[in-house]
Amino acid sequence: MSVATGRPIISLEGVSYRYADGGGGLENVSLEVGVGRMVAVVGPNGSGKTTLLRLLSGSIMPQRGIIRVCGQEPARAGRASLARKVAVVGPQSQLGFPYTVVEVVLMGRAPHLEGFRLESEKDLAAARAAMEATNVLSLAERPFDTLSSGERQRVSIARALAQEPQLLLLDEPAAFLDIKQASALYELLEDRNRDTGLTVVSVLHDLNLASHYFDEVAMFAGGRLRAIGCPEDVMTYAAIREVFDTDVYVDLNDLTGKLNILPLPRSRNS
Numbered sequence: 001m002s003v004a005t006g007r008p009i010i011s012l013e014g015v016s017y018r019y020a021d022g023g024g025g026l027e028n029v030s031l032e033v034g035v036g037r038m039v040a041v042v043g044p045n046g047s048g049k050t051t052l053l054r055l056l057s058g059s060i061m062p063q064r065g066i067i068r069v070c071g072q073e074p075a076r077a078g079r080a081s082l083a084r085k086v087a088v089v090g091p092q093s094q095l096g097f098p099y100t101v102v103e104v105v106l107m108g109r110a111p112h113l114e115g116f117r118l119e120s121e122k123d124l125a126a127a128r129a130a131m132e133a134t135n136v137l138s139l140a141e142r143p144f145d146t147l148s149s150g151e152r153q154r155v156s157i158a159r160a161l162a163q164e165p166q167l168l169l170l171d172e173p174a175a176f177l178d179i180k181q182a183s184a185l186y187e188l189l190e191d192r193n194r195d196t197g198l199t200v201v202s203v204l205h206d207l208n209l210a211s212h213y214f215d216e217v218a219m220f221a222g223g224r225l226r227a228i229g230c231p232e233d234v235m236t237y238a239a240i241r242e243v244f245d246t247d248v249y250v251d252l253n254d255l256t257g258k259l260n261i262l263p264l265p266r267s268r269n270s
Contacts (some may be wrong), residue, residue, distance in 0.1 A: 003237065006034060009033055009035045009069070009167055010069055011069075012032075012055075012065070013030050013066045014029075014030055015055065015065035016028055016065055018063065023046065024046050024223065025051055026220075027165070027222075027224050029223075029224065030065075030225070033216075036197040037093050037216060038199075038202075038216070039199075039201045039212035039215065039218055039228075040202055040209075040214045040216070040217045040231075040253075041202065041217075042207060042218070042220070043219055044244050044245075044266055047220040047243075048220045049171075049203040050171055052220070053171055055067055055075075056069055057074060058077075060075065062075075063243060069082070069085075070166055072147070080110075083110075084112060086166070087160035087161075088169045089153075090155055098143045098144075100140065100141050100144065101141070101142050101147070102131070105158045106162070108130070108159040108160060108161070109127065109163070112163075115166040126162045129161075130158040130159070130161040130162040131155075133158070134154045134155070135181075150177050150178065152210060153173065153174075153177060157185065165198070166198070168200050168202075170200065170201070170203065171203045186209065187188050189213070191218070192214060202263055208239070208259070209212060215230070217231045217234040218234075218237060219234050221242075221243040227239065231258070232259060236250065240261065246252045246264075247264040249263075
């Protein structure tokens with residue numbers, strides 16, 4: 001299945017990848033993502049969501065099929081060349097070195113620096129703007145590893161925004177954020193998408209966030225793309241019940257006009 005809107009910034013043709021232990025991976029996936037779209041990737045654990053991001057970021061190569069991201073094959077492109085166009089926010093990890101927050105955010109400018117050139121005023125301005133947007137400017141001189149999980153996540157997002165990419169890949173970006181911070185993050189991504197044309201592809205477990213903030217949803221199950229399209233067409237009661245193997249309530253919210261998706265307790269049917 002394939003949906004394209006405008007010029008594709010991402011293209012997968014018959015892509016497969018299986019891990020050595022036989023678990024997870026993707027099987028014969030084809031899809032396109034148009035420039036300037038916001039796409040949520042959903043599915044149960046082990047359905048291939050994170051594998052998709054790893055393939056798009058070039059950290060692994062497809063065993064079959066062709067991937068093009070920003071006109072390049074990610075795993076074959078030069079790291080700096082790809083990083084000038086694609087930013088990734090993945091699972092958190094400690095750095096093991098006392099970098100400050102501002103130093104971590106400035107790492108996002110590295111792909112734009114040649115040789116051993118120091119950061120320019122433009123680089124410093126980009127880092128400051130990214131820290132202001134993610135509300136971490138007050139943490140600028142704090143060691144990154146001393147921050148809370150939520151603070152580290154916001155700094156990681158600031159680093160990605162300072163990179164000024166064309167495409168932003170996110171793996172559960174709101175996992176460590178409270179409801180206010182999560183809402184602020186997705187509103188920020190909406191603003192960047194609208195104002196700069198930033199394309200956003202994000203793995204999500206929260207189907208309500210996927211419905212509320214994203215143009216399209218790509219639903220995976222068993223390593224295959226089950227459907228891609230607008231949230232209302234993809235996240236139907238029947239599809240969610242089949243893919244997630246759980247009973248749910250699905251309806252449009254009168255206030256937002258977006259889907260509300262809630263798991264139903266077993267006692268409902270007893």
